[in-house]
Every structure is written in C-alpha cells, then in structure tokens.
Amino acid sequence: MQLLTSLRNSSLALTLFAVVTAALIAVTQVTTEQRIANNEREQQARALYEIIPKQRVSNDLLSSGFEFVSYELTGSAEPATGYRALQGDDVIAVILPAVAPDGYNGRINLIVGINADGSVAGVRVLGHQETPGLGDKIELKKSDWILSFNGTRKADNPNAWGVIKDGGQFDQFTGATITPRAVVKAVGYVQDYFAYNRASLLELADTEHRDATRQEPN
Incomplete structure (x- = not known):
C-alpha cells in the first residue's frame, strides 16, 4: 500500500509539474511574441518617420x-x-x-x-x-x-x-x-x-x- 501511495503521489507531482511548466512556457511565448511585435512596430514607425518627419x-x-x-x-x-x-x-x-x-x-x-x-x-x-x-x-x-x-x-x-x-x-x-x-x-x-x-x-x-x-x- 505504501508503494502504491508513493507511486500515486509521484504521478500527481509529475503531472502538476508538467502542467505548471506548460503554463509557464505558454505565458513566456505569448509575452515574447508581443514584445517582438511591439519591437517590429517601433522599428517600422521609425523607418516611416525617417522618410516623412512627424x-x-x-x-x-x-x-x-x-x-x-x-x-x-x-x-x-x-x-x-x-x-x-x-x-x-x-x-x-x-x-x-x-x-x-x-x-x-x-x-x-x-x-x-x-x-x-x-x-x-x-x-x-x-x-x-x-x-x-x-x-x-x-x-x-x-x-x-x-x-x-x-x-x-x-x-x-x-x-x-x-x-x-x-x-x-x-x-x-x-x-x-x-x-x-x-x-x-x-x-x-x-x-x-x-x-x-x-x-x-x-x-x-x-x-x-x-x-x-x-x-x-x-
């Protein structure tokens, strides 16, 4: 019984770890994509206003x-x-x-x-x-x-x-x-x-x- 309980707890811990890791990866990816998009927009605006000043x-x-x-x-x-x-x-x-x-x-x-x-x-x-x-x-x-x-x-x-x-x-x-x-x-x-x-x-x-x-x- 102790072995089964230990295995069950280990399985739950691994599952929780996987869920948390996946969530962190997803949040990081979304944040990174938004940062990249913002940087691209800033670079694009900079190039446009170099040609036609504000x-x-x-x-x-x-x-x-x-x-x-x-x-x-x-x-x-x-x-x-x-x-x-x-x-x-x-x-x-x-x-x-x-x-x-x-x-x-x-x-x-x-x-x-x-x-x-x-x-x-x-x-x-x-x-x-x-x-x-x-x-x-x-x-x-x-x-x-x-x-x-x-x-x-x-x-x-x-x-x-x-x-x-x-x-x-x-x-x-x-x-x-x-x-x-x-x-x-x-x-x-x-x-x-x-x-x-x-x-x-x-x-x-x-x-x-x-x-x-x-x-x-x-």
Missing part, C-alpha cells in the same frame, strides 16, 4: 496603411501595405514597399516615399544580404548614399536614372556596382508605379477621410 504630417502613419498589389514592386502577387501621409485632408506623400530582386547577394527590401508632386521623399533599406564593407553602404548607418534620392524625380530626366557607370546620376560604390544599380532601378519602378496610379494613391477612402479629420497633429 512635423510634416497630421496623421499617424502606421494607422494609415492601405493594401495594394504590384508584382513589379514587391515580387509577389500577395497584397502589400503602403502608407499615406496627410496634412489635414490632403495626401502629401505615400510610402510604398519595394523589392530589388537583383542585388549582389539576393533581394534588397526597401521602403520608398513619394511626394504628391512625384519627387522622392526618401528611401530606406529594411533588409539585405549584401557584402559588408561594400554593398552594405546602401544602409544609412554605413553611408549617406541613400539620401541622394531625396528630391529627385525620374520623369525630369529618365535617361539619367541610373548609376554613373551606366551614364546616370547616382554614384556607385568602389568595387560594388551591382548593389546600387539594383536599388536605383527599384526606386525608379516605384516612381513609375506612382505616376501611373497617382490618382488612386492620393485619394482617401471615406473611412480614411473621417479618421484623418479626427487625428490631432503630432
């Missing part, structure tokens, strides 16, 4: 997302999310994701801001696998090269939209031309997409208009 807009950029589909820009037939920047009731710029598929080591993920007049508000690289010390100069923390897009407009001189080696206006990197060439081409595609879809990109849906009028300036 003082320029009267809305929350992260809350002004809209879906669009463009295989040419994103390399996918799935919906992607763009963002509208507002001043009052007017859309002053949009920020669109884009992929340069032909980087030296693969895809380069970007976001590109386009002002209402078609000029580039800014470009930021969100992810890449380019060679450290060479292709990674597309990152703002490594070089200010990415700022050379600010205020440019492909439509002003389409033949100059390329790197200098190809007869264009943008510098290439010493020992690394493929990477900047890929980024320049991708930013050009975003401008083409904006020019073709300008009316719809700058038009607010009724719900967006109502939400925008309720936003307080940042």
Whole structure:
C-alpha cells in the first residue's frame, strides 16, 4: 500500500509539474511574441518617420496603411501595405514597399516615399544580404548614399536614372556596382508605379477621410 501511495503521489507531482511548466512556457511565448511585435512596430514607425518627419504630417502613419498589389514592386502577387501621409485632408506623400530582386547577394527590401508632386521623399533599406564593407553602404548607418534620392524625380530626366557607370546620376560604390544599380532601378519602378496610379494613391477612402479629420497633429 505504501508503494502504491508513493507511486500515486509521484504521478500527481509529475503531472502538476508538467502542467505548471506548460503554463509557464505558454505565458513566456505569448509575452515574447508581443514584445517582438511591439519591437517590429517601433522599428517600422521609425523607418516611416525617417522618410516623412512627424512635423510634416497630421496623421499617424502606421494607422494609415492601405493594401495594394504590384508584382513589379514587391515580387509577389500577395497584397502589400503602403502608407499615406496627410496634412489635414490632403495626401502629401505615400510610402510604398519595394523589392530589388537583383542585388549582389539576393533581394534588397526597401521602403520608398513619394511626394504628391512625384519627387522622392526618401528611401530606406529594411533588409539585405549584401557584402559588408561594400554593398552594405546602401544602409544609412554605413553611408549617406541613400539620401541622394531625396528630391529627385525620374520623369525630369529618365535617361539619367541610373548609376554613373551606366551614364546616370547616382554614384556607385568602389568595387560594388551591382548593389546600387539594383536599388536605383527599384526606386525608379516605384516612381513609375506612382505616376501611373497617382490618382488612386492620393485619394482617401471615406473611412480614411473621417479618421484623418479626427487625428490631432503630432
């Protein structure tokens, strides 16, 4: 009897331990996922506001997302999310994701801001696998090269939209031309997409208009 009682108590203890352990793992997982999601949201907001500074807009950029589909820009037939920047009731710029598929080591993920007049508000690289010390100069923390897009407009001189080696206006990197060439081409595609879809990109849906009028300036 004592043996049975001991086995029963051990079994109950193991069961309780397993339940408590499983609960702790579940709580940790949920907490970690929420922390990761919050960090990703903060990083995303930081990148958006680097392109369109808060003082320029009267809305929350992260809350002004809209879906669009463009295989040419994103390399996918799935919906992607763009963002509208507002001043009052007017859309002053949009920020669109884009992929340069032909980087030296693969895809380069970007976001590109386009002002209402078609000029580039800014470009930021969100992810890449380019060679450290060479292709990674597309990152703002490594070089200010990415700022050379600010205020440019492909439509002003389409033949100059390329790197200098190809007869264009943008510098290439010493020992690394493929990477900047890929980024320049991708930013050009975003401008083409904006020019073709300008009316719809700058038009607010009724719900967006109502939400925008309720936003307080940042």
